[in-house]
Amino acid sequence: MQKFSASEWATMEGGHSLDTPKEQPFSFLKEEIYEARMLRDDNNARVLTYTDCCQRLYLILLCLELMRHFPKYSDVVKRYAGNTTNRNNYNIFRMFSTDLHNFLYFVNGDDDAMDKLKDPKAAKDMRAKTRIPIMAINRYLTQLSHNSQPSSVSELFIKLETSLNIKNTDYKNIRRLITNMQSLTKIERENSTTKLLFAVRAKLRASDIISDFEKFVKDKGLETRDVKDNEPTVSTPDLGTGKSALQYYRLLVGAGNLIQAKRFLDLAQSGQSIPNTFLNGYMPIIKMVDDIVSAGPTYVQNLRVLHNRAKKQRK
Structure with missing residues (x-):
């Protein structure tokens, strides 16, 4: 059974934090650091709607879930997850954290966070109706950061689909396949990965995950020409349907x-x-x-x- 420190349990369970040992100066140079690229500062979010943030958050998690099944890329997943959860909450925009961290900040944020998005009023309306499972996300990412087998993966992604209001049927189909990776045929793996790749290229072109994900897909030969790219590249508006x-x-x-x-x-x-x-x-x-x-x-x-x-x- 994977052992976690008291600080790590606090991160997974959310709601409180513990003091951590002081790191040695410049220790961050010893390993690769993921720095947010798509969201370099909170002004970058001016072109994004709340729905955009929900979709991109979900897609990054799908990328991590897919790559974790391949041992060669376990360190990539471990580092990314660790750099996302290296602080205990998502109530502050952090330039030197991951894009996933900052998407969580916007999706789970307060009115100040919503004011930084493309349509603040619509974002606030949607935020008021959104309850994302932060504790479950923390637990999942912390387990990934230790290269341990995450628990209740399928249940987590189904909850996320509902809470993030993911309606895109392609994304739902990708989730169904990726969360059952061990039982997929070669064609199913290629089709689901290619569809996810199209989505990442359309929605996460400037993100900190795309380079590793494209390298992973190419290395494993998982892109196929048999899948048509139907992915829209435009921002998805927060349409008023309340x-x-x-x-x-x-x-x-x-x-x-x-x-x-x-x-x-x-x-x-x-x-x-x-x-x-x-x-x-x-x-x-x-x-x-x-x-x-x-x-x-x-x-x-x-x-x-x-x-x-x-x-x-x-x-």
């Missing part, structure tokens, strides 16, 4: 189209293809915008002014 927002959507699409319009928004937010039934539910809004565009530049400018006023009101 009760208060839906009552206003009803004024635009009508009560009869409201359910279909909500499904349209859900699918659009997760980057999935949209069936005609749900597209028809949102069509009144599309027609409204088309009428404005067809009326000429004056009306388009008025719409832009109104949009800017609405964005300022949400801040």
Whole structure:
């Protein structure tokens, strides 16, 4: 059974910390340090929505979970997990921690953290509805940092899917396969890894995990040409589909189209293809915008002014 120090147990369980022995000067030079690249400072998050942060957090964890099954890359996983959990909480943005640490800071953060994102008001609304299993994440990462077998992996990722509102079916399928890695066929391994690679290239291009992950995929020959890249590269908006927002959507699409319009928004937010039934539910809004565009530049400018006023009101 893997033994942990009192400080490490405190990290896994969360909520408190213990003093740690003082390190020797410049000891950090003895091993590779993961420094956040995608989030070098908290201003980098201005281009990200709360949903973006949730998706990227989830993808990094999937990368770690996949690589840990290959002994050659266990040290990579160990270092990354250790540098993520080398402090006992995620309530401070840390430039010299990992991107995963800082995504946890934003996803689990307070109003100050939400104010640093692309759409603070929408982020605060979504944050109020989000409860992520921090203790379970800490436990998982601490176990990875000791090269020990993590417990209840499948349950953790299912909880994360729910709490992070992961709706992308590709991500869910990747999770199902990766958390059952030992039973996969060669084709299933290649397909799931390639889909994850596409997602990482689209969503984590500038992150501190991509270099090691791409090297891992190439080294193990796990990329296949049989998988089509359907990964959207644009930021995913924090669309308003709560009760208060839906009552206003009803004024635009009508009560009869409201359910279909909500499904349209859900699918659009997760980057999935949209069936005609749900597209028809949102069509009144599309027609409204088309009428404005067809009326000429004056009306388009008025719409832009109104949009800017609405964005300022949400801040």
